[in-house]
Amino acid sequence: MIGDPQPLKESQTMRAGPSQEDIRRHNLGALLRHVHLGGPTSRAELTSKMGLNRSTIMALTSDLTAAGLVREELPRETGRAGRPSLVVRPESARVYVFAFDVGPDRLAVARVGLGGVILDQRETARRRSAFELDELTGALAGFARQMRRKTRDDTVCVGAAAAVSGGVRKADGVVTFGPNLKADEVPFGEELGRKLGLGLPVSVGNDANLAALAEHSRGVGVAVRDLIYLHGDVGIGGGIIAGGHLLGGHDGYGGEIGHMVVNPGGRVCGCGSRGCLEAEVGERALLESAGRFGAGQQGRDAVRAVVEAADRGDIVAQEALSRVGDWLGLGVANLVNIFNPEMVIFGGMLREVYLGSAAQVRTQLTLHAMAPQRERLRLRTSALGDAATLVGAAELAFAHVLADPLEVLARANA
Amino acid sequence: MIGDPQPLKESQTMRAGPSQEDIRRHNLGALLRHVHLGGPTSRAELTSKMGLNRSTIMALTSDLTAAGLVREELPRETGRAGRPSLVVRPESARVYVFAFDVGPDRLAVARVGLGGVILDQRETARRRSAFELDELTGALAGFARQMRRKTRDDTVCVGAAAAVSGGVRKADGVVTFGPNLKADEVPFGEELGRKLGLGLPVSVGNDANLAALAEHSRGVGVAVRDLIYLHGDVGIGGGIIAGGHLLGGHDGYGGEIGHMVVNPGGRVCGCGSRGCLEAEVGERALLESAGRFGAGQQGRDAVRAVVEAADRGDIVAQEALSRVGDWLGLGVANLVNIFNPEMVIFGGMLREVYLGSAAQVRTQLTLHAMAPQRERLRLRTSALGDAATLVGAAELAFAHVLADPLEVLARANA
Numbered sequence: 001m002i003g004d005p006q007p008l009k010e011s012q013t014m015r016a017g018p019s020q021e022d023i024r025r026h027n028l029g030a031l032l033r034h035v036h037l038g039g040p041t042s043r044a045e046l047t048s049k050m051g052l053n054r055s056t057i058m059a060l061t062s063d064l065t066a067a068g069l070v071r072e073e074l075p076r077e078t079g080r081a082g083r084p085s086l087v088v089r090p091e092s093a094r095v096y097v098f099a100f101d102v103g104p105d106r107l108a109v110a111r112v113g114l115g116g117v118i119l120d121q122r123e124t125a126r127r128r129s130a131f132e133l134d135e136l137t138g139a140l141a142g143f144a145r146q147m148r149r150k151t152r153d154d155t156v157c158v159g160a161a162a163a164v165s166g167g168v169r170k171a172d173g174v175v176t177f178g179p180n181l182k183a184d185e186v187p188f189g190e191e192l193g194r195k196l197g198l199g200l201p202v203s204v205g206n207d208a209n210l211a212a213l214a215e216h217s218r219g220v221g222v223a224v225r226d227l228i229y230l231h232g233d234v235g236i237g238g239g240i241i242a243g244g245h246l247l248g249g250h251d252g253y254g255g256e257i258g259h260m261v262v263n264p265g266g267r268v269c270g271c272g273s274r275g276c277l278e279a280e281v282g283e284r285a286l287l288e289s290a291g292r293f294g295a296g297q298q299g300r301d302a303v304r305a306v307v308e309a310a311d312r313g314d315i316v317a318q319e320a321l322s323r324v325g326d327w328l329g330l331g332v333a334n335l336v337n338i339f340n341p342e343m344v345i346f347g348g349m350l351r352e353v354y355l356g357s358a359a360q361v362r363t364q365l366t367l368h369a370m371a372p373q374r375e376r377l378r379l380r381t382s383a384l385g386d387a388a389t390l391v392g393a394a395e396l397a398f399a400h401v402l403a404d405p406l407e408v409l410a411r412a413n414a
Numbered sequence: 415m416i417g418d419p420q421p422l423k424e425s426q427t428m429r430a431g432p433s434q435e436d437i438r439r440h441n442l443g444a445l446l447r448h449v450h451l452g453g454p455t456s457r458a459e460l461t462s463k464m465g466l467n468r469s470t471i472m473a474l475t476s477d478l479t480a481a482g483l484v485r486e487e488l489p490r491e492t493g494r495a496g497r498p499s500l501v502v503r504p505e506s507a508r509v510y511v512f513a514f515d516v517g518p519d520r521l522a523v524a525r526v527g528l529g530g531v532i533l534d535q536r537e538t539a540r541r542r543s544a545f546e547l548d549e550l551t552g553a554l555a556g557f558a559r560q561m562r563r564k565t566r567d568d569t570v571c572v573g574a575a576a577a578v579s580g581g582v583r584k585a586d587g588v589v590t591f592g593p594n595l596k597a598d599e600v601p602f603g604e605e606l607g608r609k610l611g612l613g614l615p616v617s618v619g620n621d622a623n624l625a626a627l628a629e630h631s632r633g634v635g636v637a638v639r640d641l642i643y644l645h646g647d648v649g650i651g652g653g654i655i656a657g658g659h660l661l662g663g664h665d666g667y668g669g670e671i672g673h674m675v676v677n678p679g680g681r682v683c684g685c686g687s688r689g690c691l692e693a694e695v696g697e698r699a700l701l702e703s704a705g706r707f708g709a710g711q712q713g714r715d716a717v718r719a720v721v722e723a724a725d726r727g728d729i730v731a732q733e734a735l736s737r738v739g740d741w742l743g744l745g746v747a748n749l750v751n752i753f754n755p756e757m758v759i760f761g762g763m764l765r766e767v768y769l770g771s772a773a774q775v776r777t778q779l780t781l782h783a784m785a786p787q788r789e790r791l792r793l794r795t796s797a798l799g800d801a802a803t804l805v806g807a808a809e810l811a812f813a814h815v816l817a818d819p820l821e822v823l824a825r826a827n828a
Contacts, residue, residue, distance in 0.1 A: 167786055176786050226664040238752075242668075247656050249754025250640040253787050254656070259751040261744060261782050264677060273782045330675060337673040338652075338752070340663025368675050368687045372581055372590050373667050 024060075027052065028405045031060045035070060035090045036115055036402065037217055042075065044085035061088055067406055068156070069095055069114065090115035094155050097397035098147075100140050100162035100192065101389045103207070104128055104179065104234045105299050107136065109143040111151075112394035114401075116218055120147045121390075128234070128298070131181050133191055141195035158408055159397035160196060161203040163210045163389040164188060165233065170252030173204045179234055179270070203396050207231065208347075209255055210392025211382070212239020213246055215345050217395055220383035227343040228335050229382075230257060232350035235270070236278040242339065258282070262331050280327035283349055289320035303349045307356035325357025329364025336369040336377060347382035354381060438474075441466065442819045445474045449484060449504045450529055450816065451631055456489065458499035475502055481820055482570075483509055483528065504529035508569050511811035512561075514554050514576035514606065515803045517621070518542055518593065518648045519713050521550065523557040525565075526808035528815075530632055534561045535804075542648070542712070545595050547605055555609035572822055573811035574610060575617040577624045577803040578602060579647065584666025587618045593648055593684070617810050621645065622761075623669055624806025625796070626653020627660055629759050631809055634797035641757040642749050643796075644671060646764035649684070650692040656753065672696070676745050694741035697763055703734035717763045721770035739771025743778025750783040750791060761796035768795060 030050060035041050041049075047057050064070045072086040092113030101108040108123035122143040140162075148157070166178020175186040189202040196202065212229035215221040221229070225244040231237045238257030240247040247254040258278035259271050266275030267285060279285060283303060287293040290306045309317035332344055346354035354361060358379070365374055384391055401408045444464060449455050455463075461471050478484045486500040506527030515522040522537035536557040554576070562571070580592020589600040603616040610616065626643035629635040635643070639658040645651045652671030654661040661668040672692035673685050680689030681699060693699060697717060701707040704720045723731035746758055760768035768775060772793070779788050798805055815822045 167784075169786070177784065226668075240752075242656055242661050242663075243659055245657055245659070247753065249656075249787075250756035251754055251786065251790065253754040253784070254640075254752070256751045256754070256784060256787065259782075259784055260748045262675070262678070264744065271784055330678065334674045334748075335752075337670045338654075338668070338749075339661065340665055340667040340670070342664035368673075370581075370591070370667070370670060370673055370685055372583075372665065373663075373670065376665065 025404055025406075027056070027060055028063060029402045031057070031088075032064060032069060032090075032114075032405050033402045035088050036398065039115065040073075040087045040089040042085040042087050043072075046088065064088075064405060067410075069401075069405055092117040093119070093152075095158055095401075096151075096155060097159040097161070097394055097401075098144050098157065098196070099390045099393035099397060100144075100160070100202075101207070101393060102126075102136060102140075102162060102164045102188075103389065104165060107139055107143075108390055109140055109147070110390050110394065111144075111147045112390075112397075114398070116391065116394065118387075118390075120150065122147065131178065131186065133183075133186055133188065137188070137192040137195050140192060141197075144196055157198055157200065158401050159203075159399075160193070160198070160200050161205065161210075161393045161397035162189065162192060163205055163207040163393040165207045165235065165237065167253045167256070168204050168206050170248060170250075175204065203399075205393065205396050206237065206239070206252075206255070207389045207392075208237030209239040209246060209248075210396060211347055211384070211388035212241055212255070212345075212392070213395055214384055214388045214392035215347070215382060216241050218384065218391055219388065220345055220380045221343055224343045226339065226341045227345060228257075228332075228339060228341045229345045229347060230332070230350050231388075232282065232346075232348040232353065234283055236276075236282050236350070240339065240341075257331070257335065260331060260334065262327050262334070277327065277331040281324045281331070281350070281353065286320055286324050286349075286353065289323055290317050291320075300349055300352070303352050307352050310356055321353070321356045322360055324353055325360030326364055328353060328357065329361035330368060332361060332379075333365050333368035336365065336373050340373045342376065343378045343380055345380050345382055347385075347388055351381045351385070354379070439818055439820070441470070441474055442477060443816050445471070445502075446478060446483060446504070446528075446819050447816045449502050450812065453529065454487075454501045454503040456499040456501050457486075460502065478502075478819060481824075483815075483819055506531040507533070507566075509572055509815075510565075510569060511573040511575070511808055511815075512558050512571065512610070513804045513807035513811060514558075514574070514616075515621070515807060516540075516550060516554075516576060516578045516602075517803065518579060521553055521557075522804055523554055523561070524804050524808065525558075525561045526804075526811075528812070530805065530808065532801075532804075534564065536561065545592065545600065547597075547600055547602065551602070551606040551609050554606060555611075558610055571612055571614065572815050573617075573813075574607070574612070574614050575619065575807045575811035576603065576606060577619055577621040577807040579621045579649065579651065581667045581670070582618050582620050584662060584664075589618065617813075619807065619810050620651065620653070620666075620669070621803045621806075622651030623653040623660060623662075624810060625761055625798070625802035626655055626669070626759075626806070627809055628798055628802045628806035629761070629796060630655050632798065632805055633802065634759055634794045635757055638757045640753065640755045641759060642671075642746075642753060642755045643759045643761060644746070644764050645802075646696065646760075646762040646767065648697055650690075650696050650764070654753065654755075671745070671749065674745060674748065676741050676748070691741065691745040695738045695745070695764070695767065700734055700738050700763075700767065703737055704731050705734075714763055714766070717766050721766050724770055735767070735770045736774055738767055739774030740778055742767060742771065743775035744782060746775060746793075747779050747782035747788075750779065750787050754787045756790065757792045757794055759794050759796055761799075761802055765795045765799070768793070 075087045092115040095114040099110045111120040113119045173189045175188045189204040193202040208231035221227045227241045229239040236258030238255040259276045261275045263275035267279040269276040269279035306317045489501045506529040509528040513524045525534040587603045589602045603618040607616040622645035635641045641655045643653040650672030652669040654669045673690045675689045677689035681693040683690040683693035720731045724735045
């Protein structure tokens, strides 16, 4: 089968087998990931799901418990007779990360506990204006400090990550393009890390990529190994999970679906090109087509108003949605041919647009996507909604904890 | 960094650490892959490249030697004093696979030795007509039998795989779409395996996907983890390597780049849509634009004739190439925005088209691809040329040998 390219995977060509210590670290991470993503799990379930024997599970759980990452409890109730299997729970109240979201219309910060529990959250509206690094990082760090003052003494912050709309260079996490970016190179994570003063690096990811990871790990795309997440705000972004991996690209800019040209010679796009998906289906395209572009009319509410007007029979709104839905459908058809995904997820303002133009999208798919690729395709809207980017940022912040649980905690407690 | 999505990789969530036996198998495969892809390698180099100690390398080599997969030899000459390190060579003359290529204009079969050495090859022209399963598999199996009769008694065939133009369903290797396919479901591998009568399954892959793997493992894309291979024949196909893995998609149909719509409402495509990349830049589009479409004018020679005419100053040919180059460039720009690849490779007739229209392709990239994505992009032509599909099929056939060297050889010798 062509589906499994393992023999040509470069990393495997070069890597030797893991040592016993590597295996222990791998298994500690795997167990922690189980309870982080799946919630409280009995030892018996872990034994069967992880394919390890009971004594290994016990030893791993004991290590993670000693490190303060999980605790074991008797289950509330069991339907069965006999001694119940202990349940392993993540220490959500004690071990947490900071997740930041720099959206076009809001700034949000959440304190997220191991297991993905949002423990505390702050957000504020943001003007759509220039990207003032000092002002933005200052506001975000201020929120984090407020939340931190309210935590108990035994809590420990193990990571921090931010979602930004724009391109994030893989090599160093620097933001290199995005709406209203004043400089060519914005060291957002570095500056936010400095202002936080926690001695922790702040990872940075593209918002649509992180939302895709969030839907893949905790949303509508759980267990879906090939999915495309399309995110609409002012711009159109994307996050692609291919074979279970986020498609990062050579420099980290993979998934810039919004700048696929669907209509050559079409509407001018902010990127300098014409007829990009973003230019044809973004917020401005919809509002202009609906005759509603202008002062004070922007953001999710303005988009929702168009969809509602169309529902009520407003012909101009209907035609605008229909036009935008046609281009959206053509864009999705192209992606379906290229990627053969199992699922396409519409998030941000594209959730409303899709719900208001599903017929157009499906028609374009029938016209332009190849039958074998579309037969088993599922179209869905985001399950996490506007929380997707924050949830994704939290997962990014937890990534190194799950990769090496003990090392991270040892450092945090030092 | 967002580039590494490991924490959300499903397979890792579920999988426990490897056993000692798994590690041995992994290392045997890794060592064999080293010499299969890299050629004869000294024990000292293997020790340093694989990060294992000398005694482990010696034990692994000894196992592979006993199995007849590699042999150790004194190097021809060394520039240094002291006892030279033994060189480990793949047993290319003894261990081989059959690779088949069902192209639109030819059928080819190669007997390929471990290490990628083409030991013997047959090919024949093919009429562009219906896909006669019985006739095609009969001809291919006949070639294989001829070659097999010429082999020494101690040789062993360890695998077989075929490249076909068309869609190959991941679940069962059945060909489900393709040019001139008469049935909806063609069990090509099963039928070829039956006719070969070697007791071996025949893996089947899409030709452009296999050519992409070939360029990635032995061609211009070695060590390039993110590349797009564009293949032109009658149709336009693609193979995408993302993060070192072939993009297979949910059902195995990933990479159908030829059916991305670049020109809505444009030329009618064989798939039923309009303005697909294939419709705008395929062989027929070029020959028609150049006023050369008709009886007897088809295939690589006809394409080459257009490029040569343009070189000599033929204005009609120049305009045809320019038009096709514009659409090709727009398609590549879209792919660059979506994937952020390190390299785009032009193969098949697109090699000639690209060489004849590189200026147009580059102009479209500048107009439509985002600067950070195109800054480090390399555009290349196929290094393996028309051998790419056969080389890729051979790699597919060797895949399971490299995954578990001893098991495969034990079965082959039984």
